[in-house]
Amino acid sequence: MPRxxxxxxxxxxxxxxxxxxxxxALMKGKDGTATLTSFDTSQYKAHRACEVKDFKIDTVxxxxxxxxxxHKYTYTAAKEALRDSGLxxxxxCNRERFGIAIGTLAGELPPFEYLLRNAPDDKANGxxxxxxxxxxxxxITTLLSEDFGFEGPNMVSLNACSSGNHAIAWxxxxxYEGKVDVMLVGGGExxxxxxxxxxxxxxxxxxxxxxPFDKERKGLVIGEGAGIMVLETLDFASKRNAEIYAELxxxxxxxxxxxxxxPHPEGAGAIVAMSNALSMANISYENVDYINAHGTGTxxxxxxxxxxxxxxFKERAKGIPVSSIKSMIGHTMGAASAIxxxxxxxxxxxxxxxxxxxxxxxxxxxxxxxxxNEGREAKINCVINNSFAFGGNNVTNIFSRL
Amino acid sequence: xxxxxxxxxxxxVSPLGIGHQDFWDNLVSGNSAIAPMECLDLSKYAxxxxxxxxxxxxxxxxGRKGLRYLNKGTKFLGSSARLAVDDANLEIDEELxxxxxxxxxxxxxxxxxxxxxxHNIIREGPSNLSPMQSYxxxxxxxxxxxxVFFKMKSFARTISSGFTSxxxxxxxxxxxxxxxxxxxxxxxxxxxxxxxxxxxxxxxxMLAGSDGTGNEISMPFDKRRNGFIMSxxxxxxxxxxxxxxxxxxxxxxxxxxxxxxxxxxxxNSDIEKRxxxxxxxMKLCIDDSGISPDDIDLINANGNSDKFxxxxxxxxxxxxxxxxxxxxxxxTVKSTLGESYGASGAAQTxxxxxxxxxxxxxxxxxxxxxxxxCNLNIVNKKCEKEVNTVLINSFDLSGNNxxxxxxxx
Numbered sequence: 114m115p116r117x118x119x120x121x122x123x124x125x126x127x128x129x130x131x132x133x134x135x136x137x138a139l140m141k142g143k144d145g146t147a148t149l150t151s152f153d154t155s156q157y158k159a160h161r162a163c164e165v166k167d168f169k170i171d172t173v174x175x176x177x178x179x180x181x182x183x184h185k186y187t188y189t190a191a192k193e194a195l196r197d198s199g200l201x202x203x204x205x206c207n208r209e210r211f212g213i214a215i216g217t218l219a220g221e222l223p224p225f226e227y228l229l230r231n232a233p234d235d236k237a238n239g240x241x242x243x244x245x246x247x248x249x250x251x252x253i254t255t256l257l258s259e260d261f262g263f264e265g266p267n268m269v270s271l272n273a274c275s276s277g278n279h280a281i282a283w284x285x286x287x288x289y290e291g292k293v294d295v296m297l298v299g300g301g302e303x304x305x306x307x308x309x310x311x312x313x314x315x316x317x318x319x320x321x322x323x324x325p326f327d328k329e330r331k332g333l334v335i336g337e338g339a340g341i342m343v344l345e346t347l348d349f350a351s352k353r354n355a356e357i358y359a360e361l362x363x364x365x366x367x368x369x370x371x372x373x374x375x376p377h378p379e380g381a382g383a384i385v386a387m388s389n390a391l392s393m394a395n396i397s398y399e400n401v402d403y404i405n406a407h408g409t410g411t412x413x414x415x416x417x418x419x420x421x422x423x424x425x426f427k428e429r430a431k432g433i434p435v436s437s438i439k440s441m442i443g444h445t446m447g448a449a450s451a452i453x454x455x456x457x458x459x460x461x462x463x464x465x466x467x468x469x470x471x472x473x474x475x476x477x478x479x480x481x482x483x484x485x486n487e488g489r490e491a492k493i494n495c496v497i498n499n500s501f502a503f504g505g506n507n508v509t510n511i512f513s514r515l
Numbered sequence: 516x517x518x519x520x521x522x523x524x525x526x527x528v529s530p531l532g533i534g535h536q537d538f539w540d541n542l543v544s545g546n547s548a549i550a551p552m553e554c555l556d557l558s559k560y561a562x563x564x565x566x567x568x569x570x571x572x573x574x575x576x577x578g579r580k581g582l583r584y585l586n587k588g589t590k591f592l593g594s595s596a597r598l599a600v601d602d603a604n605l606e607i608d609e610e611l612x613x614x615x616x617x618x619x620x621x622x623x624x625x626x627x628x629x630x631x632x633x634h635n636i637i638r639e640g641p642s643n644l645s646p647m648q649s650y651x652x653x654x655x656x657x658x659x660x661x662x663v664f665f666k667m668k669s670f671a672r673t674i675s676s677g678f679t680s681x682x683x684x685x686x687x688x689x690x691x692x693x694x695x696x697x698x699x700x701x702x703x704x705x706x707x708x709x710x711x712x713x714x715x716x717x718x719x720x721m722l723a724g725s726d727g728t729g730n731e732i733s734m735p736f737d738k739r740r741n742g743f744i745m746s747x748x749x750x751x752x753x754x755x756x757x758x759x760x761x762x763x764x765x766x767x768x769x770x771x772x773x774x775x776x777x778x779x780x781x782x783n784s785d786i787e788k789r790x791x792x793x794x795x796x797m798k799l800c801i802d803d804s805g806i807s808p809d810d811i812d813l814i815n816a817n818g819n820s821d822k823f824x825x826x827x828x829x830x831x832x833x834x835x836x837x838x839x840x841x842x843x844x845x846x847t848v849k850s851t852l853g854e855s856y857g858a859s860g861a862a863q864t865x866x867x868x869x870x871x872x873x874x875x876x877x878x879x880x881x882x883x884x885x886x887x888x889c890n891l892n893i894v895n896k897k898c899e900k901e902v903n904t905v906l907i908n909s910f911d912l913s914g915n916n917x918x919x920x921x922x923x924x
Contacts, residue, residue, distance in 0.1 A: 156641050209777050209795065219629060219654060226633055233637045237559075239630060240714035246782075246913070248715045249622050250654070251677035255913045259781035264792065266776035267915065268683055271624055271654045271673040279672055286690055307633040310641045311649045366670035366696070368662050370612065373650060385668065504659030506671045 117288045118515060120355040121198025121343030122455045123190035123299075126442045127163035127336055131193060136459050138441070139467040140488040145442045146322055146334055151223075152230070152306045159318040162304055163336030163443030181227050182247045183220035184256050186339035187301035191257055198343035199355055200295065201261070212265030212293045213254045214284045215341075216276025216300035218447035221250050223303040253301065265293050274407075274444070275500035276300055277340065277451025278508035282364040284344055285510075294349040299341035300451030308446065309335055315374065317411055323444070325408035325437035325469050326415045326483045328476035333409045336443020340452030347515075358458040359512040362396060362495075365389025369505020376413055376501060380421030383407075383499065386507035387425045390497060394511045398426045400495050401433060401511075403466055405453045406483075407499040408437025409444050414501065419479045434491065436484040440470040450500035450508065457496040457512050465490050519772070520692035521924055523765040524603025524753030525865055526595035526703075530566035530746055531852055534598055539869045542877040543897050547851045549733060549744050555710055562722040564731040565708055566746035566853035577664070584650045586628045588707040589657040591749035592619065596661045596701050603753035603765060605699070607665050614698040616669035617662050618688045619705060619751075620680030622857030624654035624673060627709030657705060669697045675857065678817075678911035679776065680704055681750065682860025682919055686774030688754050698759045703751035704861030712856065716745055721912075723820060733854075735818035735847045735879055736825050736893050738886040743819040746853030750861035752868075757924070768868040773804025773920035781914040786827060793831035793916050797906060800918035808836055810904050811843055813876060814891075815863045815921075817908040818847030819854040824912055829889035846894040850880045860909040860917065867905040867921040874901050 122132050127145025129135030138145075149162035170185050195201040224247060229239035246252055254267040266287060270280040277300030284296035312318050312335060319332035350357060367385035369377040376383070391398055407418055423430040438456055439445075445452055460466055465488060472485035495513040527534060530548035531541040541548070552565035573590040574582060576597035585593070596617075600607065607615050632652045635644055651660065655673040662671040670691075674684045681704020688702035706712070716722050723742040724731035734740040760767055777799065779792035801808055817828050833840035848866045855862050870876055876898045885893065907919040 209792075212778075221626075222629060222633070225630055229630075229634065230637060233634070236630065236634050236710055237714060239634075240711070240718060242718050245715065245718040248626075248711070249677050249913075250624075250626075250675040251622060251680070251911075251913065251915065255677070255778070255781055255915065258778045258914060259783070262780075264778045264780065266683075266917075267676065267778055269675040271621075271675045272671070273653055273655060283672075283674075283687065286687075286694070289694075290690065305633075306636060307629055307652075310632075310636050310644070311652070313641060314644055314646050314649060366616075366672075368616065368668055368671040370662050370666040370668050373656065373659055373663060382668065503653065504656065504662070504671065506655075506659065506662075508670075 114289050116347040117285055117344055117361045118347050118350050119342050119358040119361060119458050120345055120350050121194040122458060123193030123341040124455055125165055125186045125190050126338040126452060127165055128441055130168060139438055140465060142468050142470045142486060142488060143441060144470060151304060157313050159313055159320055161321060161334055163334055165338055181224050183253060183301045183303050187215060187253060187257060188260060190339040190341040191297055194341040194343050195261060200343060208262055208264040210265055210294040211263040212287060213257050213263055213267040213297045214270060214280035215253050216270040216280040216447045216451055217250060217253060217302055218273050218276060219305050219308055220253055220301050220303060221248055222305040222307055226306050272502060272506050273504060274446050274502035275450055275506050275508045276447035278500045278510050281454060281510055282508055285361055285364060288344060288346055294346055296344045297341060298344055300448035301339035302337050302446045302448040304335055304337045319410060322471045323410040323440050324471040325410045325440050326479040327472050328474040330410045330415060332411050334443040336445040338445050338452060339448055340455040342455055357515050359461045360515045362511045362513050363390055363393030364508060364510040365393060367507045371505050374503050376417045377505060380417040382505050382507045383418060383421035383501050384424050386509040387497060390509040390511045396495060399429060401497055402493045403460055403496045404433055404435040405457045405496055405498040406435050406437045407501045408439055410439060416478050419481055422481060431481055434466050434484045435481045436466055436469045438467050450498060453498045454510060457498045460493045460496055461512060461514050464493050518693045519757035519770050520689035520754050521757045521760050521770045522752045522768045522868055523755050523760050524599040524605060525868060526599030526602060526751040527865055528568055528571055528591045528595040529748040530568050533571055535865060542848060542851060542866060543875055545851060545878045545880045549853055554708060555713060560717060562717060562724040562731060564744050566744060567708060568748055584647055586625055586651045588625055588705055589651050589660050591707060592657045592705040593661055593664060595749040595751040599751045599753045605753055612666050613668045615667040616697040617658055617667060617701040618672045618684050619658050619703060620674045620684030620857050621705050622675055622677050622680045623712060625652055625656055626654060627711040628652040630711055676915050677913050678856055679860060679909040679915040679917040680857030682909035682917040683776060685771060685864055685919060686917060689771045689774060692754060692756050698756045700754045701751055702754045704858035705749040706747050706856045706858040708745060708747040712745060732881055733820045733850050734881040735820045735850050736886055736889040737882045738884050740820040740822060740825060743821055743854035746855040748855050748858055750858055750865045767924045769871045770922045770924050771919055772922045773800045775799030775803055776917040778914045779916055789827045790830045793827055793910055794834045796916040797835050797918050800920055804920040811906045813870060813902050813905045814843055814845040815867045815905050815907045816845050816847040817910045819849045824910055826888055828908060828910060829891050832891060841890055842892055844876055844894045845891045846876055846879045863907045867907055870902045870905060871923050874899060876900055
């Protein structure tokens with residue numbers, strides 16, 4: 114079976130555009146939270162979000178509505194990742210062996226919302242020829258395939274907040290099977306008012322800030338952006354002398370089979386996801402140096418995730434740094450686990466851990482090392498990245514230094 | 516030795532019938548499910564025909580509890596999953612639940628419920644909506660519902676890749692069985708007719724009749740064809756590791772032994788490139804199955820009555836099979852069933868498995884003036900024939916091509 118490595122990264126997040134800007138912002142603990150601007154929140158009790166700011170794109174969209182599509186973020190992050198990997202200029206490769214997998218929760222929804230808001234009397238007004246192509250979620254990957262001339266398999270992973278990790282897991286299996294050489298993978302999300310309302314009415318939105326694992330945590334802050342990475346077989350990467358960030362060692366999936374929205378109270382599914390990832394990677398729990406947490410800042414998730422980490426990492430649990438970048442960039446939903454996978458690779462490359470900011474009051478039920486408020490340097494050889502979605506849909510993936 | 520992924524249960528919620536027996540009976544009789552659509556007000560629009568699921572009583576399969584909070588797609592998927600599990604005579608007990616996952620393809624998922632919810636937000640104000648109104652509105656919430664219904668613990672995954680969604684879900688599921696990630700997977704596809712789905716097709720002039728001729732008929736490979744008829748439904752399988760199926764004495768419909776998927780270049784691709792990629796996809800799938808093109812004794816075509824899609828498919832099949840291109844029997848379920856989008860590959864898989872089981876090929880109706888450029892051996896009358904190896908084609912004009920091989924065990 115081939116080994117699979119990460120050779121290119123791309124990020125568009127609320128506290129920075131481009132990998133270098135974003136990583137520096139994350140390490141400094143820069144908060145990307147601000148007043149939400151893309152729609153009117155006067156009828157809500159929450160008004161804050163982690164929107165991408167000062168975004169510019171080097172391509173021309175057909176019209177204003179098209180410029181509101183998720184494609185602007187996925188395209189930008191994908192282009193950065195490909196350039197970073199050195200593959201954007203590669204010719205002579207068999208492009209049928211280049212595939213794409215992208216996760217989203219509802220990345221295709223905002224153009225519809227934008228149109229219907231302006232003409233709400235008839236739902237049909239939400240559909241417009243100018244963006245007809247972008248309504249099916251599959252357009253997220255078919256447009257990228259067109260842009261970059263990829264001719265291999267492609268799919269969109271619709272798995273709520275674990276969409277990105279599902280896409281990465283799917284791609285890893287294809288690479289292991291030897292069907293492809295290169296996979297462009299990741300996730301992208303805009304902030305649909307629909308999802309904002311959904312979280313709001315479930316009382317899951319924090320009024321001010323996202324405080325994962327803090328005793329006073331009040332919920333999540335919604336976010337947007339994209340995280341994309343280039344995966345390829347080690348063989349393919351070595352032949353072209355590509356720079357390697359990390360090896361993708363495996364994934365673990367599970368399903369709570371418990372409830373449509375609430376996680377399993379003891380984290381049964383989360384435990385299975387982390388354990389399966391370790392066992393697929395053939396890595397002992399003793400060798401994990403950093404846990405990039407799902408850490409949404411909701412009461413239920415953070416308690417459950419802490420319990421699950423303790424169960425899997427036993428006596429080592431309190432000695433492993435656990436941090437949630439959602440404190441800075443919000444919960445980017447379908448993109449979250451992909452963005453966090455990119456950050457996991459950067460942690461390995463830079464031997465550094467971004468902090469959990471807004472951490473003020475310790476919670477006796479959440480008693481791990483959450484890297485409070487300040488990033489730190491540490492030797493990082495192996496990272497696990499958790500994603501635990503609504504509906505009990507869990508995927509953990511695992512990266513290590515090659 | 517690679518594990519084999521076999522099908523032991525088929526669950527169908529289709530415009531052609533509820534349960535695989537009704538579906539099959541109508542399919543082989545050439546009974547069309549296509550009629551003016553009743554669930555949408557299409558008075559403002561030119562294309563009115565569709566194939567709707569009728570007569571489903573979800574309570575029979577899912578019980579009454581919580582039923583009123585479930586949307587149409589979830590009722591389709593849940594009912595078909597129940598039918599498949601019962602057909603497989605499978606009891607998902609606590610131990611097996613740990614090794615049971617769900618993998619479903621759907622192009623839009625619950626997009627229409629999501630957009631309805633948004634419409635309510637802007638008309639009624641967000642604070643007037645109860646959380647139960649959003650209980651089943653996530654794009655993938657139907658799949659979550661089924662995972663909770665059967666308390667399955669292995670994984671839940673939803674794949675969206677346009678017209679090939681169901682094919683890709685089944686293709687992905689066989690790999691997860693082959694590499695031991697699960698012993699049982701509830702795999703298939705679901706799609707529901709909605710205003711959203713209609714608008715997406717209507718705006719792009721993909722529907723039969725959008726040329727203004729008034730002809731709203733599904734006529735695959737006929738020279739008069741002018742677009743497809745939209746359809747809906749859920750087609751779900753109990754897919755098992757062969758050893759597991761044998762050890763519990765399960766009846767086996769067939770093996771899904773190969774999968775292949777390629778992208779044809781997208782909107783700007785010319786017909787030649789699309790033909791080349793469609794042919795390469797079929798070849799990739801045949802190679803994956805470890806067979807040769809000569810072993811194919813039936814092609815379950817994408818053939819959805821689209822002007823270009825049918826032409827590209829016919830040319831690709833002839834390139835793949837060479838001299839045998841005009842001999843190997845080809846049929847499509849879409850002349851009577853319509854185009855069920857993300858569920859269509861799963862509908863085709865149900866048909867392929869039932870062809871193998873019953874040694875019968877269903878007719879492709881309305882192909883009366885065959886397009887000379889599509890000179891395949893289109894089966895236009897029900898025909899008895901031993902079927903061992905079926906190639907399933909799923910082609911999307913947006914670029915995705917995916918194929919499956921279904922084999923007798």
